[in-house]
Amino acid sequence: MSTTNRYSELPQFPESIWRATTEFPPFERLAEDIQSEVTVVGAGIAGITTAYLLAQAGKDVVVLEAGSILDGTTGHTTAKITSQHGVIYDELLRHFGEEQARQYYEANEGALHFIRNLVKRHGIDCQLKDEDAYVYVQEEKNRKQLEDEFKAYEKLGIPGEWVDRIPLPVMSHGAIRLGGQAQFHPLEYLKFMVHELQRMGVRIYEHTTADKIEEHDDHVRVTVQRGYHNIDSQHVVSTSHFPFYDPAMYFARLHAERSYAIAIKPETTYAGGMYITADTPDRSFRSVLLDGEELVIVGGENHKTGQGICTFGHYERLEAFAGQTLGIRQAPYRWSAQDLITLDKVPYIGQISGGKDRVFVATGFAKWGMTHGTLAGQMLSSQILGQDNPYTDLFTPSRFKASPSIKNFVVQNANVAKELISGKVDIVHTHVDDLGPDEGAIVRHDGRKAGAYRDKEGNLHLVDATCTHMGCEVEWNNGERSWDCPCHGSRFGYDGHVIEGPAKKDLDKLSQ
Numbered sequence: 001m002s003t004t005n006r007y008s009e010l011p012q013f014p015e016s017i018w019r020a021t022t023e024f025p026p027f028e029r030l031a032e033d034i035q036s037e038v039t040v041v042g043a044g045i046a047g048i049t050t051a052y053l054l055a056q057a058g059k060d061v062v063v064l065e066a067g068s069i070l071d072g073t074t075g076h077t078t079a080k081i082t083s084q085h086g087v088i089y090d091e092l093l094r095h096f097g098e099e100q101a102r103q104y105y106e107a108n109e110g111a112l113h114f115i116r117n118l119v120k121r122h123g124i125d126c127q128l129k130d131e132d133a134y135v136y137v138q139e140e141k142n143r144k145q146l147e148d149e150f151k152a153y154e155k156l157g158i159p160g161e162w163v164d165r166i167p168l169p170v171m172s173h174g175a176i177r178l179g180g181q182a183q184f185h186p187l188e189y190l191k192f193m194v195h196e197l198q199r200m201g202v203r204i205y206e207h208t209t210a211d212k213i214e215e216h217d218d219h220v221r222v223t224v225q226r227g228y229h230n231i232d233s234q235h236v237v238s239t240s241h242f243p244f245y246d247p248a249m250y251f252a253r254l255h256a257e258r259s260y261a262i263a264i265k266p267e268t269t270y271a272g273g274m275y276i277t278a279d280t281p282d283r284s285f286r287s288v289l290l291d292g293e294e295l296v297i298v299g300g301e302n303h304k305t306g307q308g309i310c311t312f313g314h315y316e317r318l319e320a321f322a323g324q325t326l327g328i329r330q331a332p333y334r335w336s337a338q339d340l341i342t343l344d345k346v347p348y349i350g351q352i353s354g355g356k357d358r359v360f361v362a363t364g365f366a367k368w369g370m371t372h373g374t375l376a377g378q379m380l381s382s383q384i385l386g387q388d389n390p391y392t393d394l395f396t397p398s399r400f401k402a403s404p405s406i407k408n409f410v411v412q413n414a415n416v417a418k419e420l421i422s423g424k425v426d427i428v429h430t431h432v433d434d435l436g437p438d439e440g441a442i443v444r445h446d447g448r449k450a451g452a453y454r455d456k457e458g459n460l461h462l463v464d465a466t467c468t469h470m471g472c473e474v475e476w477n478n479g480e481r482s483w484d485c486p487c488h489g490s491r492f493g494y495d496g497h498v499i500e501g502p503a504k505k506d507l508d509k510l511s512q
C-alpha cells in the first residue's frame, strides 16, 4: 500500500468526468407561447426519464431546463445504481414498518432492472457493469449500527451477506455486501433518452427558467423568466431538484447536502466493487473507464450546503485519503454537487400537494437518484397516465406525519433559524484590499457586509450577501467559486447569478 500523501495536485477548476466526456446537442431558449399535454420542468435524470416514458406512451411533452440539460446534480453524481443506500433499512423498518420498508427495496430494485433492461434492449454504450455494493464501517463504534442494518436485511429478505473484510486496502470492522448491483456512465445512458426524445418530437428548451404556475380548472399555465412566455398543459412535472414551485412548504421539509468526488489514476490495481462507509466522514469508491484505462472515483466529505467552512479542504482530505489507500499517479478530475434530503430520508414523488392533481413533483433523492430518479420517471408517468402504482403511498409528498418527520422538521428549522440569526450578527474584519487573486470572502465594504471575489485578472466582483430566497447570509465556497446559502441550499455564481434554487433571483451586484 502506498503512503503517498500529496496535496494540491488537483485540477484548479472543478469538472466532472461525466460532463467532460459527453456532448449533448444545444437547445434553443423558449421564445413564444406554446401548449403541450405535459410540461416537465428540469432536465436531470428524473425529468429526462419522465419525459421519455410519457413520450413513449404517446403524450405531447415539453421539457424546460434553466441551464443546460443534465448539468445539474445528475451531471455531477458518482452513478452507483443500487438499492443499498448506506444504512437505511433498519431505520425504515422502525419508522415505516415491514411492508413499506420492503417496498422501498423493491421499488429501487425495479429501477435498477429498468436501467439494465433499457441498456440491453437498445445496446446503449454506457459502461453499465454489474458490481457488488458494500457498506462498511471503519470505526468499531459504528459496528453495532451495521449489525442492526444486517438484521433488517434478514427480516426483509434482502439478499445481503455479512463480511468481515472488504477487498479494498482499507480498515473495516465489518461490511454488508449486496450482489447484483451496477454502475454506469450516467450521461452516456441519458444521452440515449435525449436522442429518443428528439426522435419522438419532444420539444426541449434550455436557458428557460420556469418561474410561476397558475392552476386553472382545465389546464395549468407555467410562465418562464425573461420573455414571460407561457406554456399551457394538462399536467406539469417539477423535476427541478428543489421544487421550482412550492405550495406545501418544501423549503422546510428538505435540506441540501454537498459531497465531493475526485477521479484518480491509482498506483495499485483496484479490486472491483462499489463501496460506501457508514462513518463520519463518509467515504465512497467505484471504478470508471477513461479511454480504456481504469480510474477510481473516491468520494465523500458530506456537509450541509453553506456550512462547509473551507470547501477546497474537503477535496484535499479526499486526495490525502485516496493517496493513503490506493496511491495516486494522477488526479485528472474533481467535482462536487449537492442533493436534497427529506425529513424521513424517503423521496417525495407524487402530487405536489394534496388535491393538486395536475402538478407533480419528484425530489429528495438523498444521494441515491440513479434509482430514485428512474423510479420517479416510472411513478410519475404512470400517475399521469392514470395507471395504478404500488408505491404511491410510500413516496407521496403528503405523508408528512411519521414521527421522524416531525422531529427532523424541528431540528432542521432550528438550524435554519440559527443560520439566519448568526449570519446577521457575525462581525466581519476582512476588507476587499485583503483579497488576493482568485480569493473570495464576506468583507466589510462601505460600512456594511458584502460578498467579494477578486478574479485572477484582479477584477473585483461585489454582491449583496443576503440570499434572495428568505434572507439568510450566503457563505463563500472556494472549491467551486460560488456563494452558498446555509439555510435551504441556494447557490449563486461569484457574480451573483443563481446557480441553483430555491432562490430564483440573483444576488444584487454592488458598486465598488
Ligand SMILES: Cc1cc2nc3c(=O)[nH]c(=O)nc-3n(C[C@H](O)[C@H](O)[C@H](O)COP(=O)(O)OP(=O)(O)OC[C@H]3O[C@@H](n4cnc5c(N)ncnc54)[C@H](O)[C@@H]3O)c2cc1C
Binding pocket: 041, 042, 043, 044, 045, 046, 047, 064, 065, 066, 067, 068, 069, 070, 071, 072, 073, 074, 075, 076, 077, 078, 079, 080, 081, 082, 208, 209, 210, 211, 239, 240, 241, 242, 244, 258, 259, 260, 261, 299, 336, 337, 338, 339, 362, 363, 365, 366, 367, 368, 369, 370, 371, 372, 373, 501
Ligand atoms: C456527489 C454526489 C454523488 C452522488 N452519487 C450517487 C450515486 O452514486 N448513486 C446514486 O444513485 N445517486 C447519487 N447521487 C444522487 C444523484 O446524483 C441525484 O439524486 C440525482 O442526480 C438528482 O437528479 P434530479 O433529476 O432530481 O436533479 P438534477 O440532475 O439536479 O436536475 C434538475 C434540473 O432542473 C433544472 N432546474 C432547476 N430549476 C429550474 C427551473 N425553475 N426551471 C427549469 N429548470 C430548472 C436544473 O438546472 C437541473 O438541470 C449523488 C449525488 C451527489 C451530490
Ligand code: FES
Binding pocket: 467, 468, 469, 470, 471, 472, 485, 486, 487, 488, 489, 490, 501, 502, 503
Ligand atoms: S436558500 Fe433559503 S434563505 Fe437562502
